[in-house]
Amino acid sequence: MGQNTLYGGAISLYTGKARAYMDWKQVPYTEVLANVDVYKGIILPRVGWPVIPVLVTDKDETVQDTTEIIDHFEALDPDPSIYPSGSAQKMAALLIEVFGDEWMKLPAMHYRWNYNEDWILTQFGALSAPDASPEEQREIGEKRAGPFRGSLPFLGVLPETRSAIEESYEALLADMSTHFETHDYLFGSRPSIGDYGLIGPLYAHNYRDPKSGEMMKATAPRVARWVERMVKSPTPRGGEFLANDEVPDTIIPLLNRFAVEYLPVLEKTVAAFNAWAADNASGTEVPRALGVHEFTLGGVTAERAIFTFDLWMLQRPLDFYASLKGANKEAVDAMLEKSGLSGITRMPAYPRIARPNFKTALA
Ligand SMILES: N[C@@H](CCC(=O)N[C@@H](CS)C(=O)NCC(=O)O)C(=O)O
Structure with missing residues (x-):
């Protein structure tokens, strides 16, 4: 073994x-x-x-x-699970995972590369060559970090979107701070799959990168404490989700941010993917990007790549939603309605995406 x-x-x-x-x-x-x-x-x-x-x-x-x-x-090892058993909590958690994993790359990459560049280049070098000198590491880092730094414009992290990304991120931190006045995690005293979606960007880039971390600790200390709980749990395998499938009102602004900023991007991604899929057979590898499209953040419209991976992730909440019936479906519909996110249930269907051999392909 x-x-x-x-x-x-x-x-x-x-x-x-x-x-x-x-x-x-x-x-x-x-x-x-x-x-x-x-x-x-x-x-x-x-x-x-x-x-x-x-x-x-x-x-x-x-x-x-x-x-x-x-x-x-x-x-x-299903118990204790990070998937809430309540339908509304589970749907909200699955959506927030997608949002954290995919959409929050914008603030993560913006703050990393526009505020921490020297530091992160040396860190990239250290990842490849832990024993090299800091000067050598920076040089190696310049080469190794190329594709990551180069992805900024594809993500939509551009000079013209910089202020909008910062305003959106600061508002998100404020919303999370309000939530963490009352709760340790998104849905109670146990972390959920939604918390794990958010911790990706909010730890490595927005907490651990020095300038980003300084900012988070100064402007949103409660979020910084949540990051610390997430990466070093005081109660591993412990805690409970809130009773009665409660989705606290303080979670609604997070979901509403998904609705306003990210849902239109997903809708356009589905349209582009459906057009591509119409000409491609089952088993065809799905390109990571299908050209570019416009997106709008904080009133600023710019271009970004049309990323297909988001649709693989989105299958999770959509599959869960499709499995719901009766009172469970009603509870989820009410939560989505309150969040301005009902549109997610009305998106056109798209062909299933599988991941044979670690690459997305038409099922
Ligand atoms: N969705 C994947 C993404 C993994 C990923 O993108 N990892 C980054 C580093 S944090 C990477 O190695 N990217 C290389 C690439 O995307 O080409 C996951 O959840 O594991």
Whole structure:
């Protein structure tokens, strides 16, 4: 019997998500820094493309994507679960996971690259070459960080959207601060899948990167305390979700931010994907991006790439919604209505996306 090994790094958004979950769940594992040798010797041969985190399980299975890593351990050890059993809480948590994982890359990448550039370049070098000098690490970092820094305009992190991203992020922190006056996590005293979606961007980029962390601690200390609880749980495997499937009123502004900022992007992504899928057979690999489209944030309209991965993630809340009946469906409909998010249930259907061999493909 081997051991669970998480290949990742401290600067990685998604490693932070998987690590926080595995620590709360008290999964026995070792974290190994994904340096150049690990990418060449383990990640590329097992996954086929360079990405972190990657889990190699104690049975030598490879699991990639934090959502699948989490679900791997949830299936092995379902109780206590990070999925609320109440339908409204679960739907809200699944939506917030998608929002955190995909949409919050904008503030994460903006603050990292526009406020912490020198620091992060050296950190990228340290990830590849932990024993090199800081000067060498910065040089190596310049090369290694290229694709990440280069992704900013594709995400829509542009000079013209900078103020809108900051206003949106500051408002989100204010909303979360209000919520954490009363609750330790999104839905009570236990972290949910929604909390794990948010911790990715809010830990590595927006807390751990020095300038971003200073700002969070100064403007939203309650959010900083939540980050600290998320990454070092005072009560691993503990806590409860709120009784009676309650979605606190202080969660509604988060969902409303999804509705206002992100839902229109998803709607346009579905339209682009459906047009692409009409010309492609089952089994075809789905391109990571399908051209560009306009999006509007805080009244500013700009262009960004049309990312297809979001639709793979979105299948989770949509599948859950499709499974609901009777009172459970009514509770979810009421929660979505109150959040301005009913549109999510009216989006046109789109062909199923699978992930054979760690790459999205038409099912
Ligand atoms: N959705 C994935 C994303 C993993 C991911 O994007 N990881 C980043 C580092 S935090 C990466 O390695 N990206 C390389 C790439 O996307 O090409 C997850 O949840 O694990």
